[in-house]
Amino acid sequence: MEKLFLAADLGGTNLRMAAVDSVGTIVSRNRMSTPSDGKQEDIVSAILSVIAEFRRELAGKFDLAAFGAAMPAIVNSQAGIILRSPNLPELNDLDFEARFTRELGIPVVLENDANAAAVGERWKGAAKGVRNSIHVTLGTGVGGGIIIDGTLVRGIDGTAGEIGHIAVEPEGYPCGCGSQGCVEQYASATAIVRIAKELMPLHPETELHSSLELTPLDVFEAGMKGDRLSLEVFRVSGTYLGIALGGLVNVLNPEAIVIGGGVAAGWDLFIEPLQSEILRRAFQHPGERVKLMRSELGDDAGILGAAFLASQKIKA
Amino acid sequence: MEKLFLAADLGGTNLRMAAVDSVGTIVSRNRMSTPSDGKQEDIVSAILSVIAEFRRELAGKFDLAAFGAAMPAIVNSQAGIILRSPNLPELNDLDFEARFTRELGIPVVLENDANAAAVGERWKGAAKGVRNSIHVTLGTGVGGGIIIDGTLVRGIDGTAGEIGHIAVEPEGYPCGCGSQGCVEQYASATAIVRIAKELMPLHPETELHSSLELTPLDVFEAGMKGDRLSLEVFRVSGTYLGIALGGLVNVLNPEAIVIGGGVAAGWDLFIEPLQSEILRRAFQHPGERVKLMRSELGDDAGILGAAFLASQKIKA
Structure with a gap:
């Protein structure tokens, strides 16, 4: 059977x-x-x-x-x-x-x-056939998974993969994990809304002002129409994510980084700052080598x- | 034969x-x-x-x-x-x-x-029998090597392991690699001398003032005698190293971190700030789990x- x-x-x-x-x-x-x-x-x-x-x-x-x-x-x-x-x-x-x-x-x-x-994603999605990859899930938080030589890295107790809790700003925004400045505080859905609100006073021209219950989707849609505040929010997010991933590229020399989760819908707005920050942070060879891919399995x-x-x- | x-x-x-x-x-x-x-x-x-x-x-x-x-x-x-x-x-x-x-x-x-x-170190030294470990070499620069399931992580081209080039201060000191704020700029022998010189104006009491050609050993020896500037230098170094390693503990959940290289001689002065920063940055379970060990093979x-x-x- x-x-x-x-x-x-x-x-x-x-x-x-x-x-x-x-x-x-x-x-x-x-x-x-x-x-x-x-x-x-x-x-x-x-x-x-x-x-x-x-x-x-x-x-x-x-x-x-x-x-x-x-x-x-x-x-x-x-x-x-x-x-x-x-x-x-x-x-x-x-x-x-x-x-x-x-x-x-x-x-x-x-x-x-x-x-x-x-x-x-390695079995049936974007990372099929890739032996070394980093998976990033951009949702309410920032999750991650590391594949090395085709196998999920679990660590000694199986808690490995928490790339959302790499510090990218040592004295940065407090994180629920007890640390501060974790990349989750800059690149998650929650963070996108928070950063938009923080930057609003600098952008009186933004159309986001009118939103009562601001969502990451609002920020994305405004950005696609050219709203400068929204573009800045995704630039900040992509840059901080690039700081964390640039370091991991140096440490792991992966073939691919697969990005999924709800915020991956904002791909068109964060991919350029993300890519250029990885190139700025990582060594030349591994930085140019790693492919940024979007999750295929949702x-x-x-x-x-x-x-x-x-x-x-x-x-x- | x-x-x-x-x-x-x-x-x-x-x-x-x-x-x-x-x-x-x-x-x-x-x-x-x-x-x-x-x-x-x-x-x-x-x-x-x-x-x-x-x-x-x-x-x-x-x-x-x-x-x-x-x-x-x-x-x-x-x-x-x-x-x-x-x-x-x-x-x-x-x-x-x-x-x-x-x-x-x-x-x-x-x-x-x-x-x-x-x-x-895994074969004959401190990490004998350890299946998941991070090796850190604190020398002129900061080098690293990652062991997962008993095997060296090489990545897709074999450039993996460069933990010295994780950014710990996004707009920090420029690094020879082209990025800035890499942990190498805070925890290497070179960095210890630079930080000592940077902090001297704040510490008129230091005995290091008289040194013409300051070495990391001078800073260490003064610190062991209680020199406040020297203790501060190793505190800063240990803390920044802890930011990088705390993130890696979340990502890799290793059993041990082995620290070698010339600067490891300063162990007594940096181990406390390093340990406490790892505990502050990492999740509780993997943070408490990981053992900090000194290289045995020199x-x-x-x-x-x-x-x-x-x-x-x-x-x-």
Whole structure:
């Protein structure tokens, strides 16, 4: 019977799940709102109920062989434990792998969502065939995943990949992580709105003044129409991201940097300052060598990466 | 016949060479001044003459099976080509591997000296048995080498490991690499002397005032006697190094950071600010996890690493 792999993207708003075959085709999908009553057990039950539906739907036709989950949290992926989940703090310290292995009777793997996205893009997206790459997810925060010699870098406890928390301004804006001046404070969706508001007094001509609830999309759309404040915001963001990535290019000499997440929609406005800052910061050879690419899988990068990691788990 | 591996540390001042056995014992050593007439051929000939001496000495007893060379340069270690050698610019663009393979008739491997030191410390030094580590060489410049899952990270062209060129102060001191604010400008031997001179006007009490030709050792020795300027210099250096390493701890989640090079002699003066800055910058779990260690092999780290890489070359 053909093997399928269950994969989940466990966000603060939605639980998105899929059953994926061994070559990366999504055979079935499901989603539900993440229970928001703050109870760990309710989230676990919600995940189990979606998996039960997959089992009913696919039983007899496919063997659901392993389960991979990606989530926006600091996870010990070696042990399968959630260390710190800022969006769903009720999941802090959950021994995810042990719990779901016990419930499901199949191998389970847990990974940070940006790390999973890096794996997904290498498997089925922009980084196919690339052996050394850096994946950047520009969303509410800035996530990352590092692929070296074709393998996700997990580090000694599996917390590796947090490129959003490289300091680019030593005494810069305070970060939720406890440090300050992290690149997340300059290149995330949240940062784009904050920087726009900070720079507004210098740009009385901006059309953004009128916005009550400013979104990154507003800043992007105004920028595409030539709004000078909005262009400056993306220039600042791209430049700071370039400082962090230029350093990583020197350290890792990657073939490609893949950029995904919601803010990647602003590609046309940040790619030039980003590229020129990488060239300014990195040594000539690795700086000219690295290709900047846009994510191809969008929201499915994490799910496909989780499915791939699940498929690896039964091989290991 | 027992195999030995020729290893070289090709510095701007001295060519240090050794014949090393398969378990890392140095069987024989040799050194000579690096020819300084600016002619590439004279350096190549000097290396070949030292190797000829080893062959005379060891012939009939050992099989000299491969040659590994470490040098303070940006090298394409995949292709074995010297890209940019700041200290010996006459070696720029030398196809080292092809040339020495032809001359010697044995496999040849070329590596950056800090990368080789990382390999050496993992083989026979402080990082023995450590699977994920960052090696930092604090010398005239700041070099580095990254070990992931027991293997040196070389990147797509073999230029990886340049942690000295992570920007820690975006508009900071200009760096020879073309960027500015690189950690090399704050934590190298050169930087320690520069920072001491910059801060002197603020410290009329310092005993360093009288020094004509200030060296990093002067600053260290004064600091050990409680000189406030000297303590401040090492605090600044350690802090900036901590900004760079804190970011790398978030990205790589290493088990250990090994610090070598001449400036490592100042360990007692910079280790506290370095450690506390890493804890401030890195996430809690990886920050508390990583062990700071002092290099155990000193000047032999690069030579032993080059020998190890040579031994790997005949296995590959």
